[in-house]
Amino acid sequence: MMGGPADLVPLAPAVLPDGIAARFVDTGNGLRVHLLEAGAGADRPLLLLLHGFPELAYSWRKIMMPLAAAGYHVVAPDQCGYGRTTGWDGADPANFRMLRLVRDVIGLVSALGHHRAAAVIGHDFGAPVAAWCALLRPDLFPALVLMSAPFAGPPSLAANPAAAAAELDAALAALTPPRKHYQYYYSSPAAAAEMDAPAAGLAAFLRAYYHMKSADWPGNRPTRLATWAAAELARMPRYYIMDREASMPATVAAALPSPAEIAACRWLSEPELAVYAGEFARTGFRGGLQWYHCASFGIGREEMQIFAGRAITAKTLFIAGAADWGVYQAPGSFERMQETACSDFRGAHLIAGAGHWVQQEQPEAVVAILQSFLG
Template sequence: MSELAPLDPSVLPPGIRSRFVDGVNGLRMHVLEAGEGEGRPLLLLLHGFPELAYSWRKVMPALAEAGFRVVAPDQRGYGRTTGWSADYDGDLAPFRPLNLVRDALGLVRALGHEAVAGVVGHDFGSPVAAWCALVRPDVFRSVALMSAPFTGPPDLPEGAPARPAGEDIHAALARLDPPRKHYQWHYSTRGADAEMRGGPGGVHGFLRAYYHHKSADWPGNKPFPLAGWTAGELAKMPTYYIMRLDQGMAETVAPHMPSEAEIAACRWLPERELAVYAGEYERTGFQGGLQWYRVRTEGRFEAEAQVFAGRRIEVPSVFIAGASDWGVCQVPGAVERMQDRACSRMAGVHLVEGAGHWVQQEQPGEVVRLLLGFLRET
């Protein structure tokens, strides 16, 4: 099989180039890069699901103009980065958090840097960025978490107060009317990849509906704190988080496909930009990213992470999310735990108006303003 080429420059904003970095923890890593010249401090931008390095295209030029070397990789399991396996029955260990940190650290070294001024993570990139800052604060000297709060390493079971036996949350969700399920456990099933690729309108149609449904453009996104991790409380969230038991994700979001007029008016994700995502996921499928969910839901690497129990992020940190993003509220108490226990030097929690889950795409100007303000302070 011939090696993939870089992204066509015509799909990238001026000042961003696409290239490959070989030999990064067994990967040939595809990166987008902005900011030329020696001596620039490095910013590392880590995307989430179902996104790519391309999701940072709207903020990279302004961050580079501010004096940074800005690098965004397609992470393990995504896009034009190769060297990973999407085999459902294969080894999940390469997708565990500490190996994703190893990917980021290897990339920093391969780029010729000893440290980064800041690591920024969005969605599932947020916990990776958090683990980077927690494990190697000497390298990752500040961290910006976006859309997904980080609550710290898992506690050791030894010495922890015994938890009362509670009802199985999945059984409780299945007993609701209509029966429901949690999206992360659905993403962990064998058929999740195929149903997202084979839904109405194919990959392009699925992504258009999914991105719209989780954005500020969908009027139903009005998040509020949940009282607890119970079926009744979780079911108050939109169906893209707490799904109908008998539906896949493509079927869940299809009724919320925006109209032709809404698509034409969508300036943060016009059709030509959505086509870049669709083209990549049509080629790779979604399983590479879904492996990350399986690591979380199966819990098989939690003991390794417990080595860091009680350790906090000691470098400066900030949290940024859309005001219309349910991701902030999906785990009750997570924002408070992030501020009180996980991060010792949190500069602020910022909820950006006019943005849902895709905050750096929906409101890039405000995200740049917040990031640069944070980086200048630190």
């Protein structure tokens, strides 16, 4: 699947908060990037907001206007493989390797008429992209904010992710009951087909997925994990360490909130959910899943290993929800981020009342932290 028809129009103003506009930008490397922006102007410092999976530029809608009001040109792109950005080829995982994604971001800075960004801010899988932007080009990205996904540094020269993933998969399969890691599942051929056409429908699947990873779901009580041992990882909820034969839609179906819970959800209304469902109904999930394929099987890893041992010198902040297992899902990464991976680390904030979707669940708290950090 390609990134969609070239005649796509920007996201309709009716679904966006007042002051946020949508448009397309050509980054010069084949992508026609669909983005949301507020406070437009090359004379204003640029803030780049990079979403994760399964999300969109739309995921930043609740914090864009307050940041624009503080004087910034705030830009959130649909990243390669997502939304209304076109020009990507979902059949070739090499299009989604990390340094290619960094090139996309650098091209966007230039296309917007800026010489650098005041900060790059990444959430979920957008966090490692933001981290690599700051690692490779601190002149362009002097400040970095990571959300929900700690960055432990570049891979070592001895790293063999494909072998490590296969070894972990075998160990999880030997548990009772047999389990599998969600990233290994996301890297499998079955994942896209199962997620593109869930039995309950796409909107219900996404509602259950977003709910189960939020602070609204009572099963989220994250704690540090000691090691990468299979039994230790299996302490996480099943949306991380899945039952062996289950799909992701089947895994989260049991957590589908009741109509009363949906009506009470202040951070994701039914019209907002409909934006996500409409976009993924058109694109499918394959583009986003290819990011996981690259990570699990080491596509692009050799070029990343060139930077083994190098630390991020940009000033760095970490933000996550206190109910987010993403902070601890990779044992040791939260600590390495603070101790070795970032030489100018300015603090980690775990926000009460938020799970994985921290900038949507607690936008006011996120904005206050960002404004203090950015000065």
